Amino acid sequence: MRAIYLDHAATSFPKAPGVAEAVARHLEEAAGNPGRGGHRLTVAASRAVESCRLAVARLLGGDPARTLLGPGATFWLNTLLAGLLGPGDRVVVSALEHNAVMRPLRRLERTRGVTVAVVEGGPGGVPHARDVAAEVTREPTALVVLTHASNVSGALLPVEDIAAAVAPVPLVVDGAQTAGSIPVDFGSMGAAAYVCSGHKGLLGPSGTGVLLLGETLAGRLEPLVLGGTGSRSDSEEMPVELPDRLEAGTPNAAGLAGLAAACRWLAERGVEAVARHELELVRHLAARLAEVPGVRLHGWDPAAPRVGTLSFTVEEHDAGELAARLDREHGLMLRVGLHCAPLAHRTLGTFPSGTLRTGIGPFTTRADVDTLAGAVATLAGGG
Numbered sequence: 456m457r458a459i460y461l462d463h464a465a466t467s468f469p470k471a472p473g474v475a476e477a478v479a480r481h482l483e484e485a486a487g488n489p490g491r492g493g494h495r496l497t498v499a500a501s502r503a504v505e506s507c508r509l510a511v512a513r514l515l516g517g518d519p520a521r522t523l524l525g526p527g528a529t530f531w532l533n534t535l536l537a538g539l540l541g542p543g544d545r546v547v548v549s550a551l552e553h554n555a556v557m558r559p560l561r562r563l564e565r566t567r568g569v570t571v572a573v574v575e576g577g578p579g580g581v582p583h584a585r586d587v588a589a590e591v592t593r594e595p596t597a598l599v600v601l602t603h604a605s606n607v608s609g610a611l612l613p614v615e616d617i618a619a620a621v622a623p624v625p626l627v628v629d630g631a632q633t634a635g636s637i638p639v640d641f642g643s644m645g646a647a648a649y650v651c652s653g654h655k656g657l658l659g660p661s662g663t664g665v666l667l668l669g670e671t672l673a674g675r676l677e678p679l680v681l682g683g684t685g686s687r688s689d690s691e692e693m694p695v696e697l698p699d700r701l702e703a704g705t706p707n708a709a710g711l712a713g714l715a716a717a718c719r720w721l722a723e724r725g726v727e728a729v730a731r732h733e734l735e736l737v738r739h740l741a742a743r744l745a746e747v748p749g750v751r752l753h754g755w756d757p758a759a760p761r762v763g764t765l766s767f768t769v770e771e772h773d774a775g776e777l778a779a780r781l782d783r784e785h786g787l788m789l790r791v792g793l794h795c796a797p798l799a800h801r802t803l804g805t806f807p808s809g810t811l812r813t814g815i816g817p818f819t820t821r822a823d824v825d826t827l828a829g830a831v832a833t834l835a836g837g838g
């Protein structure tokens with residue numbers, strides 16, 4: 456039985472060609488502490504980090520001077536929310552947010568009196584720009600935070616339209632599900648910040664993530680974590696310059712060397728081509744699954760913009776049991792449950808039982824997707 460990985464929305468596997476080699480090469484040849492001192496290994500490690508910064512900035516349309524590297528999207532979302540929101544500030548979010556946004560906000564509600572308004576959106580929870588703008592003008596609002604694509608349904612949010620509609624209120628985009636999966640140009644998005652994982656669509660190692668900052672937030676964002684930077688070591692205060700102000704402690708330089716290789720591979724392959732491939736396969740999968748009696752697709756709109764993620768359930772079948780059988784009997788790896796996004800599942804009407812989620816990646820084939828549809832049909836039919 457061939458093992459088939461269909462959990463790219465959680466993390467990508469396999470990684471891009473060249474990533475494992477770049478990580479190994481870094482550990483064997485360049486594993487000094489970046490920015491700490493001036494010997495050759497430190498210089499080699501610094502080069503690896505800076506080369507990653509350039510590769511990421513180039514791929515996502517960020518300014519390298521305001522491209523920050525860290526351990527993941529969660530870290531950067533926490534940095535933004537804790538670093539920007541003060542007592543009594545109001546935040547507007549969509550009804551599709553991940554807990555990487557909701558949990559920090561719920562704590563800020565308790566500890567700083569921050570208030571959170573959720574825009575319900577249309578079918579599938581995707582908000583219209585005009586509704587977000589109406590919510591923002593209802594009461595003074597400090598920040599809008601939106602996922603770029605739902606990690607449950609794969610639906611894309613119109614972040615460019617929303618950024619324009621809510622201006623000058625800053626928009627933070629959680630791009631965990633879009634970086635590397637659809638073309639992203641932060642420079643023309645209109646958002647104040649864009650956050651993403653390095654280990655999902657960007658096809659890099661886990662323990663890597665990116666924050667792209669626009670000019671307006673770059674001067675005022677406070678670090679979440681403070682410590683050594685290798686620069687201004689005479690001072691017990693954080694340096695004010697970026698990236699050091701927001702990048703305390705020894706970075707995951709080996710992971711970033713891998714992420715740089717992944718970004719270079721994506722640039723060569725073309726994110727546009729990856730997006731086309733994933734969209735074609737997800738549409739094919741949806742059509743095949745829709746033919747299976749009892750299958751329900753959640754948040755699926757064939758005409759709406761989306762990434763290659765699709766959630767479904769099968770009537771009369773427990774999703775957890777189905778996922779276990781798909782893995783055990785058919786070699787298919789899917790994510791089941793609430794996907795760290797209870798708010799999105801409430802919106803889609805799939806809380807608390809959750810869904811089976813298929814995450815398609817650049818190396819997924821039509822045969823993989825057909826195997827899944829066939830296996831679901833077998834299990835749904837009592838096989």
Ligand SMILES: Cc1ncc(COP(=O)(O)O)c(C=O)c1O
Pocket residue numbers: 464465526527528529530553555602604605606629631632651652653663664795
């Ligand atoms: C929409 C969304 N936001 C944030 C995250 C957190 O990303 P990371 O694993 O890089 O911290 C995820 C990961 O599942 C996600 O899907």
